[in-house]
Amino acid sequence: MRTHSFMALCLALGLSGWAQATTITVYSERKAQLIDPIFAEFTRETGIEVRTLVDQAPVLIERLAAEGEGTPADMLMTVDAGSLWQAGERGVLRELDSASLKEAIPASLRDEQGRWFGLSLRARTIVYDKRVVKPEQLSTLAALADPEWKGKLCLRSSKKIYNQSLVAMMLARDGEASTESVVRGWVANLAAPPFADDMLAIGAVAAGRCEVALVNSYYLGRMLDENPELPVSIFWADQQGTGVHVNISGAGITRHAKQAEAAQRLLEWLASDKAQAKFAEVNFEYPANPRIPASSKVAGWGNFKPDQAPIAQAGQWQAEAVKLMDRAGWK
Amino acid sequence: MLGRRLGLLVLALPVLAPCLWLLSAWQSLDVSLWSHLSQHVLPNSVLETLAVLLGVAAGTLLLGAGTGWLIGRCEFVGRRLWEWLLLLPLALPPYVLAFAYLGLADYFGLPGRVLRESFAIDWLPPAPHGPLGGILIMSLALYPYVYLLLRESFARQPASLVESARLLGLGPWASFWRVQWPLARPALLAAIALVSMECLAEFGAMSVLGVDSLTVVLYRTWFSLQSLQTAAQLASLLLGCVALLGLLVALSRTRLSYASLPRPRARRRLSRWQQALAWALLATLLLFALILPLLQLLAWASTAEHPVQQYREAIMASLKLAGMAALLALVLGLPVALIAAQQRRDRWLMPLAQLGHLGYAVPGTVLALGLMIVLTALESWLRPADAAPWLLSTSVLALLLAYQARFARLAHAPLASALAAVRPSMREAAQTLGAGALERSWRLHLPLLRPAAFAALLMVFVEVIKELPATLILRPIGWDTLATRIYAYTSEGQWDLAALPALLLILAGLLPVAILARQR
Numbered sequence: 001m002r003t004h005s006f007m008a009l010c011l012a013l014g015l016s017g018w019a020q021a022t023t024i025t026v027y028s029e030r031k032a033q034l035i036d037p038i039f040a041e042f043t044r045e046t047g048i049e050v051r052t053l054v055d056q057a058p059v060l061i062e063r064l065a066a067e068g069e070g071t072p073a074d075m076l077m078t079v080d081a082g083s084l085w086q087a088g089e090r091g092v093l094r095e096l097d098s099a100s101l102k103e104a105i106p107a108s109l110r111d112e113q114g115r116w117f118g119l120s121l122r123a124r125t126i127v128y129d130k131r132v133v134k135p136e137q138l139s140t141l142a143a144l145a146d147p148e149w150k151g152k153l154c155l156r157s158s159k160k161i162y163n164q165s166l167v168a169m170m171l172a173r174d175g176e177a178s179t180e181s182v183v184r185g186w187v188a189n190l191a192a193p194p195f196a197d198d199m200l201a202i203g204a205v206a207a208g209r210c211e212v213a214l215v216n217s218y219y220l221g222r223m224l225d226e227n228p229e230l231p232v233s234i235f236w237a238d239q240q241g242t243g244v245h246v247n248i249s250g251a252g253i254t255r256h257a258k259q260a261e262a263a264q265r266l267l268e269w270l271a272s273d274k275a276q277a278k279f280a281e282v283n284f285e286y287p288a289n290p291r292i293p294a295s296s297k298v299a300g301w302g303n304f305k306p307d308q309a310p311i312a313q314a315g316q317w318q319a320e321a322v323k324l325m326d327r328a329g330w331k
Numbered sequence: 332m333l334g335r336r337l338g339l340l341v342l343a344l345p346v347l348a349p350c351l352w353l354l355s356a357w358q359s360l361d362v363s364l365w366s367h368l369s370q371h372v373l374p375n376s377v378l379e380t381l382a383v384l385l386g387v388a389a390g391t392l393l394l395g396a397g398t399g400w401l402i403g404r405c406e407f408v409g410r411r412l413w414e415w416l417l418l419l420p421l422a423l424p425p426y427v428l429a430f431a432y433l434g435l436a437d438y439f440g441l442p443g444r445v446l447r448e449s450f451a452i453d454w455l456p457p458a459p460h461g462p463l464g465g466i467l468i469m470s471l472a473l474y475p476y477v478y479l480l481l482r483e484s485f486a487r488q489p490a491s492l493v494e495s496a497r498l499l500g501l502g503p504w505a506s507f508w509r510v511q512w513p514l515a516r517p518a519l520l521a522a523i524a525l526v527s528m529e530c531l532a533e534f535g536a537m538s539v540l541g542v543d544s545l546t547v548v549l550y551r552t553w554f555s556l557q558s559l560q561t562a563a564q565l566a567s568l569l570l571g572c573v574a575l576l577g578l579l580v581a582l583s584r585t586r587l588s589y590a591s592l593p594r595p596r597a598r599r600r601l602s603r604w605q606q607a608l609a610w611a612l613l614a615t616l617l618l619f620a621l622i623l624p625l626l627q628l629l630a631w632a633s634t635a636e637h638p639v640q641q642y643r644e645a646i647m648a649s650l651k652l653a654g655m656a657a658l659l660a661l662v663l664g665l666p667v668a669l670i671a672a673q674q675r676r677d678r679w680l681m682p683l684a685q686l687g688h689l690g691y692a693v694p695g696t697v698l699a700l701g702l703m704i705v706l707t708a709l710e711s712w713l714r715p716a717d718a719a720p721w722l723l724s725t726s727v728l729a730l731l732l733a734y735q736a737r738f739a740r741l742a743h744a745p746l747a748s749a750l751a752a753v754r755p756s757m758r759e760a761a762q763t764l765g766a767g768a769l770e771r772s773w774r775l776h777l778p779l780l781r782p783a784a785f786a787a788l789l790m791v792f793v794e795v796i797k798e799l800p801a802t803l804i805l806r807p808i809g810w811d812t813l814a815t816r817i818y819a820y821t822s823e824g825q826w827d828l829a830a831l832p833a834l835l836l837i838l839a840g841l842l843p844v845a846i847l848a849r850q851r
Contacts, residue, residue: 207443319555
């Protein structure tokens with residue numbers, strides 16, 4: 001008996017707050033602290049509340065699949081194109097035909113069928129120790145596989161999806177043989193075992209443990225914001241060729257969204273000129289809409305040419321990329 | 332008889348149902364993925380996992396048995412203080428310890444910063460990494476389990492046996508190896524099994540430290556190689572190892588029974604320099620297991636601006652979940668322990684009771700995902716087509732089931748050992764006086780169990796406060812806990828922001844640990 005009322009209580013607790021009107025629920029891989037300020041702005045403008053539940057994308061996708069039509073989620077937001085592609089393939093996102101989204105977001109940064117849209121650009125490129133490395137020594141990511149960088153390169157773990165998407169895009173562009181030889185070259189040049197995150201890799205450059213590292217630019221932005229004297233600079237790779245590797249933070253509307261209209265409004269609002277500038281600025285990222293100038297915080301790093309290849313390839317080639325990294329011994 | 336067996340089976344359901352899901356994953360096999368894994372990933376992973384298991388077993392044994400022996404067998408100034416100080420690291424989850432240590436070794440860490448800015452010395456402590464780093468961190472995080480179990484065992488050693496051994500001509504070493512050691516062995520094996528299971532299931536610390544343990548490979552197979560099915564197959568293999576481990580422990584235990592509780596041996600008084608040495612050793616251990624990580628967390632927490640308002644809700648969510656889970660574990664654990672203790676002749680009961688404890692070693696994510704899928708199926712079967720969705724699969728109920736599956740074993744351990752200490756003669760006396768099984772439970776066992784029940788409550792409470800993976804997956808909206816807040820920051824590398832919720836989490840765990848320690 002006691003267990004019964006106990007269970008009822010738990011259910012009630014679990015379901016409370018479920019039936020509020022015009023609240024959009026977002027399952028987000030982008031962490032609350034990097035998105036809540038933007039959502040707050042949206043709420044101020046429209047009166048529509050937004051609440052978030054944060055977890056890793058694969059878990060959120062399984063959760064959406066398990067909850068099915070009962071899901072409270074109206075929108076899925078991730079920090080990697082590969083994850084969005086996965087969500088599209090798994091059938092948890094709905095197709096959207098929105099003129100304003102198509103207008104604002106370049107075709108290479110959104111799904112062909114309109115299931116997901118990139119909202120900010122994240123550039124993965126080279127940072128270097130400015131006490132010992134001159135920018136003239138740097139050119140492409142592939143060149144970091146040359147023997148001259150032996151014992152001087154720091155990488156993050158291959159478990160991070162940012163590296164997987166990078167290698168996936170290389171695979172799609174250059175083919176397996178060439179990509180594998182570059183990746184093997186990187187592994188041979190490592191100065192230290194791969195790091196658990198990008199900030200540690202930048203810290204290792206600052207500490208002189210390595211001379212160059214491969215990181216997302218916003219991590220350096222955050223660290224320079226706190227420590228302006230950090231002896232680390234950024235270099236935009238591959239500017240003579242395909243352009244610097246970019247990934248997206250993006251979102252789509254869930255197949256069983258209850259507030260589909262409001263959620264579409266939010267998505268379109270996020271792609272609007274005003275929100276685009278803010279969305280990227282919160283985290284030193286770049287707007288997905290190329291007509292919006294980068295925030296003043298990162299303007300000092302200059303403009304860069306981004307890779308224009310369809311970002312969906314990051315998802316299509318991800319599993320192959322991971323296997324390649326396993327073979328090459330990138331831990 | 333049948334009723335009891337069925338009862339135990341039902342109580343084991345939160346563990347069994349996800350495990351059945353794991354087994355059902357074997358319906359088909361992705362041959363090319365398996366050949367990739369077995370060629371390029373698994374050989375190294377198995378080696379690293381074994382290295383960490385052996386290393387942590389040795390490490391926790393060294394730290395836990397050493398401190399357990401000092402506190403349990405020796406008398407020195409401040410022993411009672413150390414008795415509970417040594418338990419405090421129990422409040423630090425391994426993933427917090429791991430990121431605190433990475434921070435200590437980082438360019439912006441406390442030592443590096445102080446040396447650079449105050450003394451202009453460019454020196455950084457070596458960063459813990461790989462299997463060696465894993466062994467270090469997990470040993471520091473897990474030694475209190477071994478300490479707790481062995482301290483009791485050492486303190487309760489019957490004087491008569493050791494005295495007889497000495498009278499029969501054995502020297503101190505020989506009497507240690509031939510009498511004291513065999514007496515402590517069951518507790519020791521139980522402790523090592525517990526620690527090994529924690530290590531097998533740990534994901535957070537292992538992945539931060541770059542250990543390619545089997546659990547890390549399992550996540551990689553799901554998240555990166557995009558095969559949930561192969562990941563589930565890996566998980567079921569992992570489960571097989573754990574079942575084997577549990578069986579070994581159970582086998583080593585069967586011959587042991589406490590016929591009587593004899594007079595415990597007097598503690599040995601340490602000489603003055605021995606006392607100084609003991610203090611130095613204990614203080615060093617506490618420095619590495621608690622103080623240094625705490626200092627780094629404090630240093631981080633003081634530099635960042637914190638969204639304090641969010642934490643009030645997170646604290647409440649953590650406390651509510653931990654409280655409910657602890658009560659549930661006790662309510663469900665008591666009958667299991669009582670049945671297992673009273674019906675020793677039924678050889679089906681022990682394995683059935685053990686079955687419910689398998690979940691301790693299943694990685695939280697796997698268990699949670701299994702529960703999520705099973706509950707989804709249950710809901711679609713039970714719910715009338717026109718009713719509003721219950722969302723059983725991501726509810727507080729689902730969370731409590733997951734905690735029950737993970738931590739039933741922790742509640743069981745103190746209850747079972749307290750019941751084992753109930754002498755057969757007491758039960759026989761009660762029986763002679765005409766008390767049936769139910770009355771014996773009520774009037775004899777329960778009163779004797781009160782301290783153990785309290786310990787069980789606190790153990791589960793602390794573990795649920797620290798639990799991350801299952802909470803992350805199953806929590807309904809609005810139930811963000813301290814642990815999930817920490818995750819949100821550490822996964823973005825924002826350690827300074829993660830430090831405050833981590834400190835709050837440690838604080839929330841320290842209180843019950845301190846009570847637990849003082850009460851014993």
